[in-house]
Amino acid sequence: MLDVAPVQxxxxxxxxxxxxxxxxxxxxQAPAPVKAIAQGKAxxxxLAHVVVAKFDHHLPLYRxxxxxxxxxxxxxxxTLAGWAAQ
Structure with a gap:
């Protein structure tokens, strides 16, 4: 059987x-966890999902x-463009 779990x-x-x-x-106070982008929410x-979809799967950011x-x-x-640029 082949099963798929959608992105959650x-x-x-x-x-x-x-x-x-x-x-x-x-x-x-405990130190803040490390973030990929300073003051970012991703x-x-x-970030890996967005960048791989854009550059490897050729999926434009608007899609x-x-x-x-x-x-x-x-x-x-x-926002997605800023994430991909950083």
Whole structure:
């Protein structure tokens, strides 16, 4: 049997609580996880998906944006172009 699992987009939320010490008045927080693009919202896997689809599968960014919109994800072509450029 041949089976296919469609692309599943999910939001990964990182919670970094802040703790404070009453005696020394310092605030401690866990470091932020490494991001592929500074101040970006895309994960490494999302960037790899966009770049491979564009350059290896010859799928233009406007089609990728349409496919993502059909799956409930509203990402503009300019955002995808910026991700591919970086």
């Amino acid at each position: 987009w999910r939001v990964i939320r990182t919670v970094r609580p802040k703790y404070s010490c009453r005696s020394c008045e310092q605030i401690v 994960s490494f896997a999302t 990728q944006a349409e496919m993502m919109a059909a799956q409930g994800l509203d990402i503009g072509r300019s």
